[in-house]
Amino acid sequence: MSTLLSQSAAVIKMNIQSLPRRLWMSLAMVFASAVVVAILLAFLAMSKGFEATMESAGSDNVAFFIRTGSAAELNSSAGRDQVNLIENSPGIKRDEQGPMVSPELYVIVDGIKKSTQQEANLPLRGLDQRGVNMRKGFTLVAGRMFNPGTDELIVGAGVVSQFDGFELGQEIRFGKNTWKVVGVFSTGGNVFESELWADAKVIQNLYNRGSSYQSVRAVMESPDSLGAINEYLKSEPRLTHEAQAESSYFAEQGKSLSYMAIFGWVISSIMALGALAGALNTMYTSVSDRAMEIATLRAIGFSSFSAFIGTMAEAMTLAVVGSLVGSLAAFIFFDGLSTSTLGGSFTQVVFSFSLTPELFTKGISMALVIGFISGFFPAWRAARVPVIVAFQSGR
Structure with a gap:
């Protein structure tokens, strides 16, 4: 040998x-x-x-509500009355301001890619401060937060790096509406950095959405609360929604x-x-x-x-x-x-x-x-x- x-x-x-x-x-x-x-x-x-x-965008402790059968929040909807019902769901965490729930809008707008100079779809998300606080790792890297009720928005760092015209202080026109960039934010490199954020009520008004939203996020008392939340959704005939952990939703989207x-x-x-x-x-x-x-x-x-x-x-x-x-x-x-x-x-x-x-x-x-x-x-x-x-x- x-x-x-x-x-x-x-x-x-x-x-x-x-x-x-x-x-x-x-x-x-x-x-x-x-x-x-x-x-x-x-x-x-x-x-x-x-x-x-x-x-990396999802949290195990945040419940994500969309209409049953919707593959993504773009295809979903939720009226104000349905949001109120979701807020009464068991298992949702509460603080001094009430249920920790964030109803949100998702509107598609145009951006110009730096690499090709071609138009591409960008998400304009309507939310409030409670919704911002639900994003783990959120930091303002430049400027300030948008003021509620105004045509101000903050822009994800990913958008700034890949698209023209979204730098701090720029004015951007979407259709008949002009917005001003007052801040640039980071969420640790996840998908939220590909979005534009503005006040939900302003977007409802400008895009004729009435009092409707498309998705709802809610901080749960614990990840185990998801079962009780879904039981509540099934028992409430006025709700046509399903809930999943935000981490599960984004894991599926990542595929x-x-x-x-x-x-x-x-x-x-x-x-x-x-x-x-x-x-x-x-x-x-x-x-x-x-x-x-x-x-x-x-x-x-x-x-x-x-x-x-x-x-x-x-x-x-x-x-x-x-x-x-x-x-x-x-x-x-x-x-x-x-x-x-x-x-x-x-x-x-x-x-x-x-x-x-x-x-x-x-x-x-x-x-x-x-x-x-x-x-x-x-x-x-x-x-x-x-x-x-x-x-x-x-x-």
Whole structure:
């Protein structure tokens, strides 16, 4: 056993040292693996970043009410009388001002993307100070809070970074209405930073919404209160709403871009087939180039297994180098890259690409699969070619 291991180690060392003789073909294999890994990680980082942006907005202790059957709050509605009924629900926390409930509006307005100079949908949310206080991590990074009853609004930091004309002090026209940006806020990088916030009653008046809202948020006494709240909703015939934890709602919304991960795997798999063809050619050439060396080692007592292991090690080494190059490229060009895309409510969500150790592992695994397959068959050939044939092919 020790002899077999020492022979394999010697062949591996010899194969790695001979790589400069096949420099360009080896680099081609490294490059192909790197491209596959980089493309895969780019798509996975996009999907992961969007999902994290959505999920981090939700709280387990906040109940989110929308009309039963609505996929998003844009499709929901709640009248003032229904909001009053929700406020009487058991399990909702109360303070000196009464039930901690925030009825909110969700209106779509236009913004101009900095990257394309094209119009895109942005959410204008109507709420009050109680609703603002329910957003975990909320901080004003510039300016001040809007004054109730005025045409003032505050803008998420994500909107400022990705869209034109929303800087502090700017006046913005939506239809016939002109708004003034009096503040810029952050909520820790989650989906709320993709929104514009203004006083709910002003938006009701300007958009002819009467006394209606679209969604309701409520701070619960505890996460376990959700069951009692839903029982109350079922027992009250005037309510056509369902409640879920805010964290659950946003987790489901975050899955709307999961197709990007699937698309990334499909594209990378197709590219991997091309990379595999090139890698097989590289490894077969490597075996042919070292035919004399393989024959000599076999003649002096080295086993066919050592020739197999040496060729496999060469292929896996090139694949690992390719995966590291691809991972580094993905990290440099994509990690933290900020962009925006259409979310579940047909409005833009600003998010950042997020590369995690889990994703790097997936990228490296893809490269190792390419390395294993591309090395196995040439290694099998190296192990089984008769010594005399190997000498003849080396002449």
